[in-house]
Every structure is written in C-alpha cells, then in structure tokens.
Amino acid sequence: MSDHKAPSPSRRQLFKSLGLVPIAAVGLAGCAREADKPADAAPVQGDYKPTFFNAAEWAFIRAACDQLIPADNIGPSASQAGVPEFIDRHMQTPYASGDIWYMQGPFIEAAPQFGYQGRLPVRDIVRVGIKGIDAHCAKQFNGRSFAQLAPKDQEALLKSAEAGKLELENISAREFFSQLLNETRMGYFCDPKHGGNKNMSAWKMIGYPGMRADYTNWVEVRDQPYPLPPVDLAGKRG
Amino acid sequence: MAIVKPQVDAVIVGMGWTGAIMAKELTDAGLRVVALERGPDRDTQPDFAYPRVVDELEGSIHRKFLQSLAKETITARHGSKDTAVPYRQVGSFKPGTGVGGAGTHWSGCHFRALREDFNLRSNMQQRYGKKFIPEGMTIADFPVTYDELEPHFDHFEYVCGTSGKAGVLNGNKIAGGNPFEASRSREFPLPPNRNYLGAELFYKAAREMGYSAYPIPASNASAAYVNPYGCQMGPCNFCGFCSDYGCLNYSKASPNASILPVLRLRKEFELRAHAQVLKVNLDGDGKRATGVTYLDADGKETEQPADLVLLCAFSLFNVHLMLLSGIGKPYDPVAGTGTVGRNYSYQNLNRVTLFFDDSVQANGFIGIGGGGATFDDLNGNQLDNAKAGFVGGGVIWARQPGSGPIRGITTAPGVPNWGSAWKQGVKDAFRHSFYYEVQGACMAYRANYLDLDPTYRDAFGRPLLRMTFDWNDNEIRASQFLVGKALDMCKVLNPKALSGDAKKTGEHYNITRYQSTHTCGGAIMGTDPKTSALNRYLQSWDVPNVFAPGANAFPQNNGYNPTGMVGALTYWAAKAIREQYIKSPGALVHT
Numbered sequence: 001m002s003d004h005k006a007p008s009p010s011r012r013q014l015f016k017s018l019g020l021v022p023i024a025a026v027g028l029a030g031c032a033r034e035a036d037k038p039a040d041a042a043p044v045q046g047d048y049k050p051t052f053f054n055a056a057e058w059a060f061i062r063a064a065c066d067q068l069i070p071a072d073n074i075g076p077s078a079s080q081a082g083v084p085e086f087i088d089r090h091m092q093t094p095y096a097s098g099d100i101w102y103m104q105g106p107f108i109e110a111a112p113q114f115g116y117q118g119r120l121p122v123r124d125i126v127r128v129g130i131k132g133i134d135a136h137c138a139k140q141f142n143g144r145s146f147a148q149l150a151p152k153d154q155e156a157l158l159k160s161a162e163a164g165k166l167e168l169e170n171i172s173a174r175e176f177f178s179q180l181l182n183e184t185r186m187g188y189f190c191d192p193k194h195g196g197n198k199n200m201s202a203w204k205m206i207g208y209p210g211m212r213a214d215y216t217n218w219v220e221v222r223d224q225p226y227p228l229p230p231v232d233l234a235g236k237r238g
Numbered sequence: 239m240a241i242v243k244p245q246v247d248a249v250i251v252g253m254g255w256t257g258a259i260m261a262k263e264l265t266d267a268g269l270r271v272v273a274l275e276r277g278p279d280r281d282t283q284p285d286f287a288y289p290r291v292v293d294e295l296e297g298s299i300h301r302k303f304l305q306s307l308a309k310e311t312i313t314a315r316h317g318s319k320d321t322a323v324p325y326r327q328v329g330s331f332k333p334g335t336g337v338g339g340a341g342t343h344w345s346g347c348h349f350r351a352l353r354e355d356f357n358l359r360s361n362m363q364q365r366y367g368k369k370f371i372p373e374g375m376t377i378a379d380f381p382v383t384y385d386e387l388e389p390h391f392d393h394f395e396y397v398c399g400t401s402g403k404a405g406v407l408n409g410n411k412i413a414g415g416n417p418f419e420a421s422r423s424r425e426f427p428l429p430p431n432r433n434y435l436g437a438e439l440f441y442k443a444a445r446e447m448g449y450s451a452y453p454i455p456a457s458n459a460s461a462a463y464v465n466p467y468g469c470q471m472g473p474c475n476f477c478g479f480c481s482d483y484g485c486l487n488y489s490k491a492s493p494n495a496s497i498l499p500v501l502r503l504r505k506e507f508e509l510r511a512h513a514q515v516l517k518v519n520l521d522g523d524g525k526r527a528t529g530v531t532y533l534d535a536d537g538k539e540t541e542q543p544a545d546l547v548l549l550c551a552f553s554l555f556n557v558h559l560m561l562l563s564g565i566g567k568p569y570d571p572v573a574g575t576g577t578v579g580r581n582y583s584y585q586n587l588n589r590v591t592l593f594f595d596d597s598v599q600a601n602g603f604i605g606i607g608g609g610g611a612t613f614d615d616l617n618g619n620q621l622d623n624a625k626a627g628f629v630g631g632g633v634i635w636a637r638q639p640g641s642g643p644i645r646g647i648t649t650a651p652g653v654p655n656w657g658s659a660w661k662q663g664v665k666d667a668f669r670h671s672f673y674y675e676v677q678g679a680c681m682a683y684r685a686n687y688l689d690l691d692p693t694y695r696d697a698f699g700r701p702l703l704r705m706t707f708d709w710n711d712n713e714i715r716a717s718q719f720l721v722g723k724a725l726d727m728c729k730v731l732n733p734k735a736l737s738g739d740a741k742k743t744g745e746h747y748n749i750t751r752y753q754s755t756h757t758c759g760g761a762i763m764g765t766d767p768k769t770s771a772l773n774r775y776l777q778s779w780d781v782p783n784v785f786a787p788g789a790n791a792f793p794q795n796n797g798y799n800p801t802g803m804v805g806a807l808t809y810w811a812a813k814a815i816r817e818q819y820i821k822s823p824g825a826l827v828h829t
Contacts, residue, residue: 004305010372066655075661095299100306102326110323113748114314117323157658159474162655183657189643190295205661206668208603208643211488213292213477215604219432225669 007009022104053124058132059147061087067154068184073226075205076198078184086187086196087126116175126183129176132147132168133157191233204229210238240531240539241278249530251515251559254339255801256787257550258493258501258810259394262467263812264546265506267820271706272542272572272811274513274532277305277336281494286342286484294644297482301328304482305335305342305552308516309397309697312554314749320684324683324694324702325566330626331757333552334759337511338494338579340755342484342553345639346457346491346522346608349798350391350806352396352618353384353420358630366624370711375629376581376682378793381765381774384420385386386754387806390813392423394805395455395765398491399463401428401609417616418707431609432459436592437599443730449613454635454670456608465667467500476638479605489609511535516698518547518563518784527565527784533698546783546815553790555689558703559758566761568770569687571706577771577779579688581762582705584747585754586632586678586713588740590724600672605640612636616723617797629714630679632797634724648673650735666819676720676730680758681712681717682794688760691782696741708747712717717741728750728771756800758792763788763807766829773827775814776807782825787811 010036050058061170065078078084089094098121107119134145137157141149141165146157159167163183187196188204191211197203203210210230218226230238247269250257263749280303285291294303313322341420354361357423359381363371368407370379395600403424405415430453433441459471459482474489488495501507518527519541520660549556558819560566560578563746569579594600614620641647648671653663691704719821721740728736764770765778776791787808789800818826 018518068663072658074658074665076587093300098308099306100301100328102307102311102324104324106322106693108321108451110321111746112317113746114323114749115325115327115329115750117326122367158656161279182657186295186299186644191293194295202643206643206647207666208668211289211292213288213475213478213479215478215601216473218433218601219476219604220437222435222599225596233293235289 002018007097048082048088052088052091056145058084058088058177059131059145060134063178064158065184065187067158068181069146069153069188076201078188080198080230082196082198083184083187085181086190086194089195090183091123093124097121117170118171118175120171121180122183125171125176126177128171129168129173129180132171132173132176133161136166162187178206183235193233193238200230200232204238215224240541241534242274242541245529245543245545246270248546248548249274249542250274250341250548250550251530252276253337253493253509253550254334254550254551254552255341255493255805257339258341258497259550259805259808259810260548260550260787261507262497263809263816264333265501265504267816268506269820270506270545272508272510274515274530274542275337275509277511278340279337279509279511280484280487281337281346281498282484282794284488286486286641288486291483291486292477292479294642297479298642298645300579301332301482301486303334303336304328305333310555310702311696312369312703312705313691313694314705314707316706318706319380322691322704322706324437325749327750330631330748331755332751332752333554334676335700335756338484338492339500341493341523342494343374343458343482344607344801345637346400346606346798348395348455348491348608348636348802350420350459350615351384351796351803352796353419354577354618355796356380356382356384358796361619362629369528370624370627374684375710376684377629378581378762378764378769379680379768380793381763381770382807382810386812388420388423390809391802392418393466394429394802397465397467397496398457398805399427399465399496400455400457400491401431401451401453401460402426410621414452415676416614417450418618418620426455427687428460428463428809431456431458431606433606433611434476434606434638435543435598436638436674439637439731440674444611444613445725446730447707449615449727451613452607452612454608454610454612454637458606458608459517465496465789467497467571469499472493473617474606476604476606478603478605478642480605504748507812514698515559516562516700518549518559518565520564520781522740524564525781548787549784549786552787553757553760553788554688554703556786556788559619559704560771560778560786561688561690562700565778565784568689571684571687574684575762575768577767577769580686580769581682581759581793582686582707582757583680583682583759583792585795586717587753587757588676588678588679588721589673589740590649590676590728590736590738591671591673592728592731593667593735595734596666596670598670600670602638602641602668602672605638605714607639610635610637616708616720619730626719628712628719630681630712630716630794630797632676632678632716632720634674634676634720634727638672643668648737676724677754677797677798677799678713678716678720678797678807681710709741709745714741714743714745719785756789758789758795758797758800761786761790762793763791764793773825775826776811777814777826779825783823785811785815804821
C-alpha cells in the first residue's frame with residue numbers, strides 16, 4: 001500500500017510550487033517546438049550498477065533492449081532512456097516475483113488463449129530466458145554470447161524468438177520474448193521515478209504530456225498541437 | 239475456535255456499488271449492518287490523491303486498484319470436455335477489490351436497459367417466431383419490467399451525478415438524446431460532458447450514415463454537483479485516468495465518493511476491511527442462513543451471525559459463495575437441472591481504430607471514462623434481427639477513457655512490434671489516432687456456465703470457480719455485422735488507415751486479452767425456481783434470508799454497460815426488503 005506518512009499537497013499547491021502557469025499564459029508555439037525536438041541522448045547507463053542481473057545477464061539486457069528500441073533520429077534508444085536500469089529495478093518488485101499472479105499448480109499445457117501456464121514469475125522468465133538464449137548462441141556462434149553477436153544476428157535471433165521458432169531450455173522463447181518486450185516498453189515509457197524514460201525523453205518523442213492529468217482547457221481545441229511539455233510524478237518539467 | 243461476533247440484523251459481503259447501496263438503504267430502515275470487505279479500505283484521500291494515483295506502471299501494470307489473482311481467481315475452459323486452467327494473469331476482465339470494488343476503477347458509462355431488453359426472449363419469439371432462438375440458447379425474460387425499475391434507474395443516476403441528455407421525457411421525444419430509449423421521468427442531473435475530437439467526429443459520421451447519435455450517459459460529472467445524500471462531486475477535468483484508477487477529482491461516481499461519506503458517519507454501520515468471507519453458514523436443514531464465516535485482518539477465523547445475508551461481491555464471486563455454501567442447487571448442463579452457475583454470459587466487445595496524419599489532434603491522453611457518443615440504431619427493436627442474422631443488438635460508440643504509453647499505443651496496420659519502424663509508428667499514432675468500439679450483447683447458452691473446479695484451490699483451500707465459456711456463432715455473426723457497420727461509418731472520416739478486430743468464424747474466447755469486465759449471470763433472477771437462482775427481488779429461492787444483487791442476476795447481457803442496471807436492481811431489491819421483508823421475513827415470491 002501507499003506511503004501515507006507525508007501529507008499530500010493539493011494539486012494547486014503542487015503546481016504553484018513548481019511555477020507552472022496556466023496554459024493560456026504559455027508561449028504556445030515555443031512549447032510545440034520543444035515537444036518536437038529530438039530527445040536528449042542521456043549517457044546514464046554507465047552510472048547504474050545492476051543489483052538483480054549478473055554481468056552476463058546485464059550485457060544481454062543492454063544489447064537486446066537496444067535491438068528492440070534502437071538509437072535513431074526518431075527518439076532515444078532503450079539504453080539512452082534508461083530501460084536496462086528500469087528492468088533491473090523492476091525485477092526486484094513484488095510484481096516481478098508473481099505477487100498478482102495465481103501461482104498454484106498443477107501447471108499443465110493449455111491453448112494460447114489461456115495465457116502463460118508455467119510456474120515461473122516474470123523475473124525468472126527473464127532470467128531463464130536469457131540463460132537459454134546465451135546457451136543457444138554459444139552453440140550456434142562458436143562460444144559467443146548474444147551481446148557479442150553482430151547486430152544483424154541479434155536481430156534475427158530476436159525475430160525467431162518472437163515467432164516461437166527458437167527452441168530454448170526450460171522456457172518458451174515466445175513467452176520470454178513477450179515479457180522482454182513488455183518490460184522494455186514499460187521502461188521506455190514509465191515515469192522516470194521507476195528508472196526508465198530518463199529526462200522524459202520517450203514521452204517527448206511521442207508528445208505525451210505525462211502526469212499533468214488536467215486537460216480542462218484543451219478538450220475542445222482542434223487547430224493546434226497540445227503545447228505543454230511533459231511533467232513527471234516528481235513535478236519536474238521535461 | 240472461531241471468534242463469534244455479536245449478532246447483527248444484516249451482514250454485507252463486499253463493499254462495492256451493491257454493498258454500499260444496500261448498507262445505505264438498510265441503515266435508513268434502522269437495521270444494524272456489518273459490511274465485510276476482503277480488500278483494504280480506500281478513500282479519495284489519501285488513496286487516489288494526485289500525483290501518485292496517476293502512475294501508469296502502478297495502476298495499469300501492477301494493478302494496484304484491482305484484485306490480485308494470487309489468492310483468489312477462477313479457472314477457465316472453452317467446453318465441458320476440456321480441462322480448465324487457472325486465470326493466472328489478469329486479461330479479459332478485471333474484478334476489483336477493496337472498499338469501492340470495481341466501482342472505483344470503472345469508467346463511468348451509466349446506461350439504463352432498453353424496455354425490450356427486459357423481455358428479450360418473448361420479444362424475439364413474437365417478432366421472428368419460436369424457431370428464431372437457436373437450440374442451446376437459454377435466454378430468458380427478466381422477471382421485472384422497465385416501468386418497475388424506472389424510479390430506481392432515476393435515483394441511481396441522481397446519486398451518481400450522471401451527465402447526459404434525455405431523449406424521451408415523460409413520453410415526449412426531445413432533441414439531443416437517444417430517441418429510442420424508454421421514457422424517463424426526469425432529465426439527467428447534469429448536462430452532457432464536452433466532446434473531444436473523436437466524439438465530435440462520431441456525431442459527424444453518424445449523421446452522414448443516418449444514425450441518431452447521443453451523448454453516452456456518463457457518471458463523470460460535467461459540473462459541480464451535490465447528490466441526494468449530500469455527497470459532493472467536482473467537474474471532471476479530463477485527466478485520462480478513469481479505467482483502472484480511482485478518481486483523483488471527486489468527479490467519477492463511486493461508492494467511495496457517492497455513498498460511503500454518509501455511511502461512515504452512521505452508528506448502525508460498521509465496515510470491516512481485510513475481512514475475507516469464506517462461506518455463508520446455513521442452519522441444519524439448509525433453508526436459513528445464520529451468518530457468515532470470515533478471516534479477519536489478522537487471519538483469525540471469525541463468525542458473524544446475522545438475520546439477513548447480502549451477497550454483494552463481484553458477480554463471479556457471488557456465484558462462487560453460493561456454490562461453496564450450498565445455497566441453491568448447482569447447475570448441471572447435461573441434465574439441464576439446477577440453477578447456480580446457469581446462464582453465464584459476457585460482453586461482445588470489438589474495436590476499430592482510426593489513424594490520421596499529424597494535422598489531426600486526436601490527443602488520446604485527454605480522457606473521460608464514460609463520456610463520448612453512441613447510438614442505438616442497431617440495438618433493441620431498431621435492429622431487424624432476422625435480416626442481421628443474430629439475436630441481440632449492440633451499440634457503436636466513441637469513448638476515450640484516456641490513453642498513456644504504458645497502457646499501450648495501437649499502431650497502424652503493418653507497423654512492426656519493435657525497432658525503428660515501431661518507434662516511428664507509435665510517434666505517428668499517439669496523438670493522431672482514436673478508436674470507436676462495438677459493444678454487443680452476449681446471449682446465454684446451455685453450455686456456458688459456472689461451477690466449482692475439481693482441481694485448483696484458492697489460498698484459503700476452497701475450490702476455485704470454474705468458467706466454461708466460448709463464443710457461439712450468434713455472437714461471432716453479431717461481431718462481424720456490427721464491426722462492418724462501424725468500419726463503414728469510419729470511412730466517412732477518411733482516416734489514413736483503419737483497423738478493426740471483428741471475431742473470425744470459429745474463433746475461441748481469448749482470456750488473455752482485455753475485453754470487458756462485464757461478466758454476467760450465473761445466479762440469475764427469474765420466475766421459475768427450477769431455472770433461476772433468485773426471484774424477482776434478487777432473493778434466493780432456496781435460502782430466503784440471502785439476497786444476491788449484482789450482474790450475476792442478468793439472464794443474459796444486453797448491449798449496454800451493466801452498472802446502471804445493477805444499481806437499479808439493487809435499489810429495487812432494497813425497497814422490497816425494507817417494505818416487505820423486514821415486516822414479514824421469508825420468501826417474497828411464492829410459486
């Protein structure tokens with residue numbers, strides 16, 4: 001449950017303290033340009049030391065995430081946005097250990113319309129999957145790990161995992177891929193407090209105003225893009 | 239040894255909409271009421287306070303306000319010869335937990351049923367002949383009429399500050415509302431909400447297609463409001479965090495904001511949170527409930543004796559408790575006997591998404607759960623079912639409860655799931671696309687039902703509820719017909735791209751994909767104790783001091799969201815308890 005010790009400031013107070021001003025007073029064109037600027041490339045991953053993943057797993061996560069969300073002129077890459085840090089932290093939440101999943105057996109095979117029926121929570125699906133992919137790579141690519149492969153081989157391998165064509169030890173490649181992709185997208189688009197979406201760079205890429213949660217004055221505006229940059233849960237402006 | 243609490247007049251299991259309504263009505267009548275809620279206590283402050291409540295990761299991934307499946311879930315299968323497996327991760331539907339129940343994280347669509355929804359079976363037979371209802375379809379008339387429920391629909395809308403526009407007022411059609419609705423005795427308490435782009439364009443497209451669009455009745459307040467209980471609501475600010483979230487703004491009606499502020503002050507009312515009810519206790523011959531057994535917050539087995547037991551849990555768990563407690567005879571689909579578990583139905587939800595270029599500011603992050611527009615030209619008696627080829631109708635609507643990137647960005651057809659092309663796809667779609675939905679009715683069938691699972695157990699050692707459910711040809715045809723109409727209508731708006739997800743012939747129910755939390759039936763109301771678990775006052779035929787209000791009582795589901803009907807039925811049952819049952823406890827209907 002949430003931490004109720006700190007008094008929760010009213011929305012108005014919060015906005016006041018951050019110096020946010022009513023929409024009408026903002027230079028609209030200037031803000032629209034801001035939202036369209038390429039996102040900041042933030043070289044943050046060097047600073048973060050993983051506490052869930054070991055060195056081999058960490059190397060996999062960094063390489064795989066950047067295949068899924070690569071660096072380009074559209075927006076930040078996964079690692080520029082802090083996705084590996086998000087995943088490392090997220091794996092240590094109750095959610096990743098199966099807190100909201102029904103985890104009792106028997107575990108039997110079922111049609112895909114019934115969802116994942118195995119015994120592993122998310123964090124173990126990810127861990128067992130990484131081990132499986134690296135073991136597969138070692139066999140196929142002369143002892144090399146996924147992170148050591150050429151980018152086009154990494155991409156091809158992820159595609160075959162996504163399509164369920166890859167056979168892995170102890171885990172369905174498709175299930176692993178789907179969890180990895182979910183985690184990567186979550187880390188890309190989450191509130192920065194969770195470790196990803198550094199500088200709200202992924203929000204800026206798509207024009208998401210973040211946690212503003214008040215659009216009273218913009219519901220009926222049709223002829224111009226929403227002008228304000230994002231705000232995160234801590235009240236920081238992007 | 240179980241702790242035994244002092245006897246009370248009534249014990250309520252579950253503190254969502256139905257529990258809160260019952261607690262209010264019964265304490266009004268002077269009864270001493272104890273409510274047992276399995277989840278935590280919750281209120282706008284501090285639980286839904288901004289900014290923390292709008293964290294998408296906590297709300298829509300960790301599902302902070304929904305039921306965790308770790309302790310209690312259901313099992314599911316497509317047919318009675320299959321082995322059911324657990325619903326391990328939340329997908330198709332999202333039961334709530336905690337004070338407010340699903341009434342905290344609902345969107346706010348607040349419909350009344352159509353007059354003809356109440357007598358679906360006889361209406362279909364009258365219009366198209368007895369053979370029109372296919373073999374195996376077990377639809378039934380409701381044992382109440384629209385006119386009997388009208389005052390209760392009306393009252394619940396006033397409790398919720400529902401924003402909308404009447405289409406038929408005291409028999410007179412008035413412009414701007416739904417011309418096909420059953421007559422209302424009063425205008426809505428609040429006028430409709432303002433339109434975002436998708437809703438505005440919906441009116442345009444509907445007009446061109448000859449449909450009569452009207453504002454979706456929304457329990458998201460369009461202006462400041464004080465309800466008949468003195469509870470205050472503030473105008474909705476389109477924050478975009480309705481579905482999955484508690485309202486940060488006192489704008490979305492909920493048990494927490496609309497009823498509990500009054501209840502919490504009452505001496506006759508006691509709320510116990512973290513109280514997990516395990517079963518209803520019956521006396522020796524099984525014809526009278528003596529109270530319930532629950533685990534208290536500390537896990538101690540506790541008995542709460544009561545004269546009256548009100549099952550106010552989420553529809554599925556009302557059925558579960560009846561099966562576990564031996565209230566009514568379990569349904570047997572082979573013999574066609576028994577009542578509890580019969581006529582489980584769902585909702586036939588489908589979506590079409592429209593993609594535009596970046597000159598179109600759709601702004602899907604601007605959201606209001608129940609707001610938007612819809613029409614009834616393909617619902618109720620407006621639809622020629624014989625020509626359309628299926629029983630039951632549906633609505634097409636524009637709704638925008640608020641999107642965020644964690645909740646998922648639907649990309650245009652052909653965009654891959656990752657890589658640079660995906661990045662470009664989400665960037666193109668996020669601000670410049672919106673969706674319309676088709677919400678179809680779902681009929682009841684002999685083969686779709688609920689019972690107890692023989693293998694899987696919950697954290698308290700009880701068998702899980704087992705759901706046997708699959709799509710039938712009737713619903714698949716309805717999906718294809720209605721999605722086809724929706725796509726035709728969308729073309730008027732010239733989107734750059736358009737996608738639709740009509741069900742394919744032979745498609746099976748996919749429990750992993752969110753569709754709707756409108757799980758209905760399983761303990762239905764009716765006129766015959768052989769085919770219904772509850773009488774017209776939602777009273778158990780078998781154990782008359784047990785009432786089970788909820789969507790579990792629907793003989794089948796119509797094209798609308800159930801909450802308006804659930805609220806009205808609960809007020810209707812409460813009135814019967816107050817005016818008839820209290821004076822003379824016992825069966826209210828004799829056969």
